[in-house]
Each structure stands twice: as structure tokens, then as C-alpha cells.
Amino acid sequence: MKENKTAVVTGAGKGIGKTIAIGLAKLGYNTILVGRNKQNLENAAQEIGSNAKVLQLDITDRPAVKEAIAKIVSEKGGIDILVNNAGIYFDGSVDLPDEEFEKMLKTNLxxxxxxxxxVVPVMKAQKSGYIFNVASRAGKVGFAGGGAYSASKFGLVGLSESLYRELNPLGIKVTALCPGWVNTDMAYDAGTPLESEEMIQPEDLFKTIEWLLQLSPAACVKEVVLESPKSIS
Ligand SMILES: NC(=O)c1ccc[n+]([C@@H]2O[C@H](COP(=O)([O-])OP(=O)(O)OC[C@H]3O[C@@H](n4cnc5c(N)ncnc54)[C@H](OP(=O)(O)O)[C@@H]3O)[C@@H](O)[C@H]2O)c1
Known part of the structure; x- marks a missing residue:
């Protein structure tokens, strides 16, 4: 029997992932902060304190992912929450070179x-767990000039929904989070037309997770779409 529950959050060095990691650690989860930028991860871990562990990992490195998850399971005894949050954005649809389209799919899907x-076999063996897939509103609605990003996020929503149907009967919950513009570096780099206070805040994503974690075992939520009034069209 494990003493503490373990959460793995990808892209935890900044933005939405950092806020979610801080929130889960405050709820008492031993939180593993995954990302490539070690300094960002260490800064986030320092803010959290003893509940945090840094795992420098490029999530597109398949063998490294396999090794890292096996190590976490052997050290912590299991994984209770996976937040699949890491992702990238750049503009482009069929104007993109093939390699750029492939890079988007590789990183976001x-x-x-x-x-x-x-992680799923680990949760199946436990007969418990919660998987949050941070997709996007762009995974529900395509938009001009962002075909590659939307394709990657539609793919993630589809994978998430399939796992929702496969895993909920086994006691493992799965929810896709689909926000519109969120107030992080990514939104500014992508040229958001919104002011910071007009955007969804990273804390809203953590509060959504906190709410979902409080629901009774029979209450399953496939996806949550968050929109800001200025970006609904
Ligand atoms: N901001 C928005 O408007 C918005 C809206 C809807 C959905 N989202 C989604 O929300 C998620 C988080 O985005 P954000 O806004 O917080 O963006 P962000 O501030 O740019 O953070 C992205 C995170 O992903 C990590 N990452 C990227 N590639 C990685 C890789 N190959 N391996 C490991 N980590 C990687 C980055 O860490 P390192 O650089 O350290 O690797 C960083 O921590 C993304 O999936 C994004 O698509 C964002």
C-alpha cells in the first residue's frame, strides 16, 4: 500500500503545467515535474518544496519515456495521476514543410x-488512476492558419475519448481539457488578440482538475471545454 499518491505532470516548468503541478502538490500528491528545461523545472520544484521531483525528459524520446515511467513506478509504487500537458504551437496548415507538420504531431500527439x-498498464494493474489530456479548443474547432496544431489536438481529443470509453469501466478516469486562449507564453507567442485578463487563467485549469478529482467514482467527465467570451465564434 502506498503512503502518498503520485502525480506526473508534463510541461511542468512553466505555464499551465507549472500551475497544475503546484496545485496537485498542495493537494498532497508527490508531484513529478517533467520537461526539457532543467532550470525551469528546478525553479518550479523549489516553489513547491518537498513534494516535488524534477524529471528532465523530452517526451518525444520514446525509449527515454519508457525508462522514466518504469523508474517512477519502481520508486513510487505506481502513478495515480498523469497530466499529459506538454505541447507546442506554431502557425501553419498545408503551407508547412512536411517536417514541421510531423514535428507538431510528434510533440502534441x-x-x-x-x-x-x-502509464495505462500501470493504472490497469492498480485498477485506479486519473488521466488528464490537455488538448485545446482548437481540438474541437478548426481555425484558419492553424491546421497542424488543430490536427494534433483533434487527434489527442480522439485518443482521449477512446480511452475514456475503454478505461472508465476499469476504474480509471480520463478527461480531455480543451481551453481557448490561456494566459501563458504560448498564447503571446501565438499572437493572441486578447488582453491578459480576457484570457482563461492557468489556475482555471487546475481548479477544473481539482473539481474533477472530487467527483464520486460513478461520475465520469469525457471533456471540459473552456472558452473566454471574447474568443467564442
Ligand atoms: N496557452 C494557450 O492559449 C493554450 C490554449 C489551449 C491549449 N493549450 C495547451 O496547453 C498545454 C500547455 O501550454 P502552455 O500554454 O502552458 O504553454 P507553454 O508555457 O509554452 O508551456 C509548454 C510546456 O510544454 C513543454 N514541452 C514542449 N515540448 C516538450 C517536449 N518535447 N518534451 C517535454 N516537454 C515539452 C515545455 O517545457 P520545456 O520547454 O522545458 O520542454 C513547457 O513546459 C499545451 O499542450 C498547449 O497546447 C494552451
Whole structure:
């Protein structure tokens, strides 16, 4: 029997992932902060304190993902929450070179598949767990000039919904989170037309997770779409 529950959060060095990692650690989860930028991860871990562990990992590195998840399971005894949050954005649809389209899918979809491939069997053996897949409103609605990103996020929503149907009967919950513009570096880099206070805040994503974790075992939520009034069209 494990003493403490373990949460793995990808892209935890900044933005939405950092806020979720801080929130889960405050709820008492031993929180593993995954990302490539070690300094960002260490800064976030320092804010959290003893509940945090840094795991420098490129989620597109398939063998490294396999090894990392196995190590976490052997050290912590299992994984209670996976937050598949890491992702990238750049503009472009069919104007993109093939390699750029492939990079988008590799980072925003294939890497999540790799993590799920390792974590789902662990949760099946536990007969418990919660998987949050941070997709996007762009995974529900396509938009001009963002075809590659939307394709990757529609893919993640589809994978998440399939796992929702497969795993909920086994006691493992799965929810896709689909926010519109969120007030992080990614939104500014992508050229958001919104002011910071007009955007969804990273804390809203953590509060959504906190709410979902409080629901009774029979209450399953497939996806949560968060929109800000200025970006609904
Ligand atoms: N901001 C928005 O408007 C918005 C809206 C809807 C959905 N989202 C989604 O929300 C998630 C978080 O985005 P954010 O807004 O917090 O963006 P962000 O501030 O740019 O953070 C992205 C995170 O992903 C990590 N990451 C990227 N590639 C990685 C890789 N190959 N391996 C490991 N980590 C990687 C980055 O860490 P390292 O650089 O350290 O690796 C970083 O921590 C993304 O999936 C994004 O698509 C964002």
C-alpha cells in the first residue's frame, strides 16, 4: 500500500503545467515535474518544496519515456495521476514543410500516445488512476492558419475519448481539457488578440482538475471545454 499518491505532470516548468503541478502538490500528491528545461523545472520544484521531483525528459524520446515511467513506478509504487500537458504551437496548415507538420504531431500527439502506452498498464494493474489530456479548443474547432496544431489536438481529443470509453469501466478516469486562449507564453507567442485578463487563467485549469478529482467514482467527465467570451465564434 502506498503512503502518498503520485502525480506526473508534463510541461511542468512553466505555464499551465507549472500551475497544475503546484496545485496537485498542495493537494498532497508527490508531484513529478517533467520537461526539457532543467532550470525551469528546478525553479518550479523549489516553489513547491518537498513534494516535488524534477524529471528532465523530452517526451518525444520514446525509449527515454519508457525508462522514466518504469523508474517512477519502481520508486513510487505506481502513478495515480498523469497530466499529459506538454505541447507546442506554431502557425501553419498545408503551407508547412512536411517536417514541421510531423514535428507538431510528434510533440502534441505521438508523445502523449507513448506516455499513455506506459502509464495505462500501470493504472490497469492498480485498477485506479486519473488521466488528464490537455488538448485545446482548437481540438474541437478548426481555425484558419492553424491546421497542424488543430490536427494534433483533434487527434489527442480522439485518443482521449477512446480511452475514456475503454478505461472508465476499469476504474480509471480520463478527461480531455480543451481551453481557448490561456494566459501563458504560448498564447503571446501565438499572437493572441486578447488582453491578459480576457484570457482563461492557468489556475482555471487546475481548479477544473481539482473539481474533477472530487467527483464520486460513478461520475465520469469525457471533456471540459473552456472558452473566454471574447474568443467564442
Ligand atoms: N496557452 C494557450 O492559449 C493554450 C490554449 C489551449 C491549449 N493549450 C495547451 O496547453 C498545454 C500547455 O501550454 P502552455 O500554454 O502552458 O504553454 P507553454 O508555457 O509554452 O508551456 C509548454 C510546456 O510544454 C513543454 N514541452 C514542449 N515540448 C516538450 C517536449 N518535447 N518534451 C517535454 N516537454 C515539452 C515545455 O517545457 P520545456 O520547454 O522545458 O520542454 C513547457 O513546459 C499545451 O499542450 C498547449 O497546447 C494552451
Amino acid at each position: 505521438t508523445a502523449q500516445f507513448s506516455l499513455l502506452k506506459e
